[in-house]
Amino acid sequence: MPHEFERRRTFAIIAHPDAGKTTLTEKLLLYGGAIHTAGAVHARKAQRAATSDWMELERKRGISITSSVLQFEYGGIRYNLLDTPGHQDFSEDTYRTLTAADCAIMLIDAAKGVEEQTKKLFHVCRQRGTPIVTFVNKLDRPARDPFALMSEIEEVLGMRTVPRTWPIGSGEDFKGVYDVDSKGVLTFDRTAKNASRVPMQTSGIDDPKIDQLVGEQLAKNFRDEVELVTGAGDSFDQERFLKGEISPVFFGSALTNFGVEPFLEAFQDICPQPGARVTNVGKVEPGEDRFAAFVFKVQANMDPNHRDRIAFVRIVSGKFESGMWVNHYRLGKQIRLARAEQLFAQERQTVHEAWAGDVVGLHDPGIFRIGDTLSTGSPPVAIDAVPRFSPEFFARATLLDPLKRKQMQKGIDELAEEGTLQLFFQPGREKDPILGVVGVLQFEVLAYRLQHEYGAKVTLDRLPYSFARWVDGAKDTKELEARRIPLAVTDIDGKPVALLRDEWELLRMQRDNEQWKFLETAPIG
Numbered sequence: 001m002p003h004e005f006e007r008r009r010t011f012a013i014i015a016h017p018d019a020g021k022t023t024l025t026e027k028l029l030l031y032g033g034a035i036h037t038a039g040a041v042h043a044r045k046a047q048r049a050a051t052s053d054w055m056e057l058e059r060k061r062g063i064s065i066t067s068s069v070l071q072f073e074y075g076g077i078r079y080n081l082l083d084t085p086g087h088q089d090f091s092e093d094t095y096r097t098l099t100a101a102d103c104a105i106m107l108i109d110a111a112k113g114v115e116e117q118t119k120k121l122f123h124v125c126r127q128r129g130t131p132i133v134t135f136v137n138k139l140d141r142p143a144r145d146p147f148a149l150m151s152e153i154e155e156v157l158g159m160r161t162v163p164r165t166w167p168i169g170s171g172e173d174f175k176g177v178y179d180v181d182s183k184g185v186l187t188f189d190r191t192a193k194n195a196s197r198v199p200m201q202t203s204g205i206d207d208p209k210i211d212q213l214v215g216e217q218l219a220k221n222f223r224d225e226v227e228l229v230t231g232a233g234d235s236f237d238q239e240r241f242l243k244g245e246i247s248p249v250f251f252g253s254a255l256t257n258f259g260v261e262p263f264l265e266a267f268q269d270i271c272p273q274p275g276a277r278v279t280n281v282g283k284v285e286p287g288e289d290r291f292a293a294f295v296f297k298v299q300a301n302m303d304p305n306h307r308d309r310i311a312f313v314r315i316v317s318g319k320f321e322s323g324m325w326v327n328h329y330r331l332g333k334q335i336r337l338a339r340a341e342q343l344f345a346q347e348r349q350t351v352h353e354a355w356a357g358d359v360v361g362l363h364d365p366g367i368f369r370i371g372d373t374l375s376t377g378s379p380p381v382a383i384d385a386v387p388r389f390s391p392e393f394f395a396r397a398t399l400l401d402p403l404k405r406k407q408m409q410k411g412i413d414e415l416a417e418e419g420t421l422q423l424f425f426q427p428g429r430e431k432d433p434i435l436g437v438v439g440v441l442q443f444e445v446l447a448y449r450l451q452h453e454y455g456a457k458v459t460l461d462r463l464p465y466s467f468a469r470w471v472d473g474a475k476d477t478k479e480l481e482a483r484r485i486p487l488a489v490t491d492i493d494g495k496p497v498a499l500l501r502d503e504w505e506l507l508r509m510q511r512d513n514e515q516w517k518f519l520e521t522a523p524i525g
């Protein structure tokens with residue numbers, strides 16, 4: 001009997017807003033049989049976007065497990081799709097979610113190529129050694145030349161690409177793909193409103209049907225391209241993919257469902273199952289009896305009637321059972337895991353059992369923090385899975401009503417603990433910390449929450465820094481100041497950090513201080 005974890009695949013989709021993440025997610029659910037017609041997920045997103053005061057809406061809808069992890073089955077495999085918040089909610093949570101994924105799908109708009117947010121998310125995956133599969137989307141619209149797109153990925157992201165499918169034409173002429181693995185041509189027919197699986201025909205590369213479909217010239221170009229792609233390029237190698245050296249590339253259109261099925265078929269073979277994680281007690285394997293899991297996200301309940309939170313936990317080994325007792329490493333005590341929730345397709349469900357690879361949402365009465373490890377057995381396990389990521393925007397808060405200082409401080413401390421922002425302390429101004437966030441709109445969320453949850457109205461004054469770098473090798477801020485670091489501060493754990501304005505400043509500081517390492521992330525605690 002294969003172990004349950006062996007049929008788990010836990011992944012995230014990384015993309016720039018509008019590349020089609022919602023659409024692809026929906027189509028994966030459709031092909032997984034988890035929903036029967038496409039349209040619902042998208043409609044909900046449109047509804048959200050249409051509301052001008054999105055924070056009001058967030059508050060009204062209360063805690064949303066909906067956007068955190070979706071499950072579906074395909075070909076006997078159970079997929080956990082982790083949502084990486086984008087758009088307005090782009091934040092450190094987006095990066096943290098990637099620490100819980102074993103693989104990432106990088107979604108690229110075929111007309112736009114590699115965009116800003118994709119670069120950032122790619123970088124985080126790369127640093128963590130997460131294997132990346134590329135899906136080039138929107139081939140049903142005028143697209144850039146596939147070869148040019150592949151070179152762009154290679155140049156901008158610095159990773160070799162290996163096409164696993166190749167498109168026949170683009171825009172109106174996008175009729176199908178060549179499947180490198182099976183050496184067959186797959187052609188598709190559109191369905192009404194793109195709401196159901198598309199019929200797919202298989203034929204050989206020389207089939208005259210291709211000429212009829214797209215005309216002789218395009219068919220010839222397609223055959224020439226396939227010859228080039230299969231003759232000259234690297235062939236796919238699972239080992240190299242798992243090491244993060246190459247990215248297999250698929251072409252398609254999430255909207256019309258063209259290319260989604262061959263993508264899923266290949267994805268189930270290449271997406272890795274949950275692997276071992278390094279811990280304080282050595283490697284913990286997913287198939288072990290011992291339960292071990294870490295918290296990668298804590299979501300506050302925006303509903304003022306329920307101040308509890310939900311902690312999202314990625315299971316690393318063993319089996320979760322509701323009611324189980326586990327050791328909470330940071331608190332050094334046993335706690336009982338009462339109720340957990342998961343989302344199957346779009347239904348929120350209480351879960352009683354879950355295995356390595358799964359993500360469950362635990363009701364949190366205030367005992368969980370990002371990075372916490374829970375485990376059974378002895379000794380207790382600590383997994384150093386989630387680091388602090390460098391914020392990209394910095395500000396100081398100015399209180400508008402001086403009588404609310406205590407409330408503001410309490411709010412800032414609690415929100416920092418929840419992981420909404422990071423605090424940095426400048427020597428001599430410890431009472432007035434610098435607030436750092438990964439997504440600029442987090443400042444609005446912050447001001448909103450300070451006012452509505454803590455009664456402290458603030459304005460946030462932006463500071464001109466773009467990078468925080470933990471300075472490995474330096475003892476304290478004095479050492480940094482002596483080397484004329486633009487702004488020397490400490491993080492919440494007292495570690496010395498350099499705040500830097502731009503890439504140029506960062507390069508200069510690195511060049512002038514080779515005795516130190518400037519780290520983009522730091523362990524929590």
Ligand code: G4P
Pocket residue numbers: 015016017018019020021022023024042045046137138139140141252253254255256
């Ligand atoms: P996101 O979650 O990454 O932000 O993207 P989303 O799926 O919402 O897609 C953004 C827009 O791109 C949507 O259009 C969507 O329909 C469209 N789109 C996604 N995949 C494809 C594709 O394969 N081909 C084409 N032609 N379009 C695609 P919209 O006009 O913003 O929204 P809607 O009116 O379609 O809902």
